[in-house]
Amino acid sequence: MGLHTGLAKGVMAGTATITATSGKISGSASLTVTAAVLTSIAVTPATASVAAGKTQQFTATGTYNNGTTQNLTSSVTWTSSASSVATVSASGLATSIEQGTATITATSGTVSGSATLTVTAAVLTSIAVTPSSASVATGAPQQFTATGTYSNGTTQNLTTTASWTSSNTSVATIKVHTGLATGVAAGTATITATSGAIHGTATLTVTVV
Secondary structure, three states: OOOOOOOOOOOOOEEEEEEEEOOOEEEEEEEEOOOEEEEEEEEOEEEEEEEEOOEEEOOEEEEEOOOOOEEEEOOOOOEEEEOOEEEEEEOEEEEEEOEEEEEEEEEOEEEEEEEEEHHHHHHHEEEHHHHHHHEEEEOOOOOOOOEEEEEEOOEEEOOOOOEEEEEOOOEEOOOOOOOEEEEEEOOEEEEEEOOEEEEEEEEEEEOOO
């Protein structure tokens, strides 16, 4: 409180007696300071974009009428405007499901804040080549299959869309878009199926009959 102004400032919740004194004469009043009141919630990131099946962590920061801020991520109530697009846990972790846009909202009492989550198409995360190992005689064929797994957990046969290569064409060749390998000479070759930046491999051993 200003010593000569009478201006009091609340510091923390509680009650204080304010006294004005002039010489031997004084007067007093009671001042009750209440807890700071939440005025707004900011959700960060304000906008985010993830592939279907991926997660995005959101954070809620509350601002109070005394100017202080506090992390409210674990105490607010989280909701998604489109649960078919994305769901959100009690800790603010959103899980994307399918393409679309959802508004992620954090609420505490009557105060809320929100962010926008855009879900894009699922992305390829891995390729499995089967059989993982095979053995053929020289001149014999071996069909390989490529199965892609996506970020949303779905799988797809990529045998005719992946690019196939052999690490040693003097041992085995393979048709680029069919996965059909042919043994050439005794030895071992690594067969690779590639789609974009993702690839999977298998081992082909060629024997001499």
